[in-house]
Amino acid sequence: MSExxxxxxxxxxxxxxIGLVLSQIPxxxxxxxxxxxxxxxxxxxxxxxxxxxxxxxxxFLLGLVMDLVRGSVLGLNxxxxxxxxxxxxxxxxxxxxxxxxxxxxxxxxxxGINQLLFHWMQGITGTTSDSLLFLLPAAISALVWPWxxxxxxxxxxxxxxA
Amino acid sequence: MxxxxxQNRRSVIKTIFRGGAPRALFVVLIxxxxxxxxxxxxxxxxxxxxxxxxxxxxxxxxxxxxPSRAADNLSGVLVSRTTLLSDNERxxxxxxxxxxxxxxxxxxxxxxxxxxxxxxxxxRVDEPVRLVExxxxxxDPFQHEVIINxxxxxxVYDGQPVLxxxxxxxxxxxxxHYTARVMLITDARAAIPVEVNRNGFRAIALGKGxxxxxxxxxxxxxxxxxxxxxLVTSGLGGRFPRGYPVGTVSEVVRDPGQQFVQVRAxxxxxxxxxxxxxxxxxxxxxxxxxxxxxxx
Numbered sequence: 001m002s003e004x005x006x007x008x009x010x011x012x013x014x015x016x017x018i019g020l021v022l023s024q025i026p027x028x029x030x031x032x033x034x035x036x037x038x039x040x041x042x043x044x045x046x047x048x049x050x051x052x053x054x055x056x057x058x059x060f061l062l063g064l065v066m067d068l069v070r071g072s073v074l075g076l077n078x079x080x081x082x083x084x085x086x087x088x089x090x091x092x093x094x095x096x097x098x099x100x101x102x103x104x105x106x107x108x109x110x111x112g113i114n115q116l117l118f119h120w121m122q123g124i125t126g127t128t129s130d131s132l133l134f135l136l137p138a139a140i141s142a143l144v145w146p147w148x149x150x151x152x153x154x155x156x157x158x159x160x161x162a
Numbered sequence: 163m164x165x166x167x168x169q170n171r172r173s174v175i176k177t178i179f180r181g182g183a184p185r186a187l188f189v190v191l192i193x194x195x196x197x198x199x200x201x202x203x204x205x206x207x208x209x210x211x212x213x214x215x216x217x218x219x220x221x222x223x224x225x226x227x228x229p230s231r232a233a234d235n236l237s238g239v240l241v242s243r244t245t246l247l248s249d250n251e252r253x254x255x256x257x258x259x260x261x262x263x264x265x266x267x268x269x270x271x272x273x274x275x276x277x278x279x280x281x282x283x284x285x286r287v288d289e290p291v292r293l294v295e296x297x298x299x300x301x302d303p304f305q306h307e308v309i310i311n312x313x314x315x316x317x318v319y320d321g322q323p324v325l326x327x328x329x330x331x332x333x334x335x336x337x338x339h340y341t342a343r344v345m346l347i348t349d350a351r352a353a354i355p356v357e358v359n360r361n362g363f364r365a366i367a368l369g370k371g372x373x374x375x376x377x378x379x380x381x382x383x384x385x386x387x388x389x390x391x392x393l394v395t396s397g398l399g400g401r402f403p404r405g406y407p408v409g410t411v412s413e414v415v416r417d418p419g420q421q422f423v424q425v426r427a428x429x430x431x432x433x434x435x436x437x438x439x440x441x442x443x444x445x446x447x448x449x450x451x452x453x454x455x456x457x458x
Contacts, residue, residue: 032301
């Protein structure tokens with residue numbers, strides 16, 4: 001049992017790393033706004049699937065790493081991702097029952113909250129923005145969610161992570 | 163067998179019934195995050211801690227850069243002979259032209275030194291320059307930042323100017339041990355003291371957060387600034403050395419109703435395309451800002 005857990009931990013860690021890399025890979029200028037919030041999506045999946053293992057603590061650490069990678073003020077991503085993980089911990093029983101499209105619309109709201117929190121705090125700490133384009137990733141994330149969900153679920157089943 | 167199934171059942175039961183979000187932990191983490199934000203903003207010691215923590219993500223930054231580096235190598239291998247030959251030809255003519263310019267440069271420099279001696283002015287020193295490579299771009303559209311493959315271990319320092327072949331790119335704003343972040347001049351937080359090359363009129367060029375656009379601030383209505391003017395660094399402020407091209411004036415709007423003229427400029431560095439950058443200088447030009455200047 002303990003061995004299986006450690007292995008599963010590595011797989012989960014791997015998916016987070018892939019998410020981080022995807023969130024950093026350079027994109028053409030046209031698509032710069034259309035990048036899904038990969039790390040938050042992966043986080044939401046794991047909190048939803050394994051709420052007893054991945055919770056606000058992991059979200060906080062992941063947010064710190066995200067802050068370091070993005071070069072934003074230390075704690076910004078940590079704060080917004082902790083809040084998102086907490087919301088998912090409240091919602092996960094309902095989310096598991098939802099069909100995929102309904103999950104997607106919830107993802108739209110969750111990622112929207114994440115983006116709003118992040119840019120609201122970024123505004124307070126100095127980097128200003130006046131366009132609403134930063135909400136676009138929420139819509140794109142909602143479109144990506146069904147595929148990501150199916151992919152991660154098959155990963156979880158193949159490696160029997162529980 | 164029965165042990166396994168009972169364990170499974172236990173884990174299922176745990177999954178179902180260990181509900182309830184951990185409120186206490188949540189509140190503690192939120193407070194901790196807020197504390198981190200406040201200390202990162204107000205406490206300069208955090209920069210060192212941040213540099214250490216950034217060591218953790220350095221491999222990640224290399225990993226992100228891996229595909230584009232591999233693609234670069236591949237296109238280097240797969241280039242055809244004719245392209246190589248024509249490239250070679252073009253580079254040779256370019257080198258010849260540059261050499262001709264340098265010949266003139268030597269005599270001009272000698273003349274400059276002679277004239278400066280006549281005027282009793284200080285000598286201008288040639289700055290040492292180092293070639294570095296770009297390994298990452300900040301994906302946040304609000305922050306124009308790139309990551310380079312040199313850090314404090316390579317004697318990069320905070321505020322070091324960064325150029326490319328065309329002109330000024332920006333300055334180093336945050337350091338880790340093996341990487342550094344460079345804020346481009348078009349970032350919304352960036353400002354750089356410039357002068358018009360034609361007549362020496364001084365101004366400050368602000369980034370607008372839009373790639374390929376700078377704006378000159380507080381230019382009076384009577385100032386002699388025209389479209390096509392070259393803006394070079396003025397060397398004021400002590401961050402950037404004097405005389406490097408920053409941009410060309412692309413638009414001058416004189417509105418009688420406004421107090422100042424709107425002057426827009428286009429950066430001469432290829433901010434979104436250059437992969438090889440130049441770090442200028444080997445030590446901070448101004449150790450400390452004098453107290454009376456800092457207080458103003």
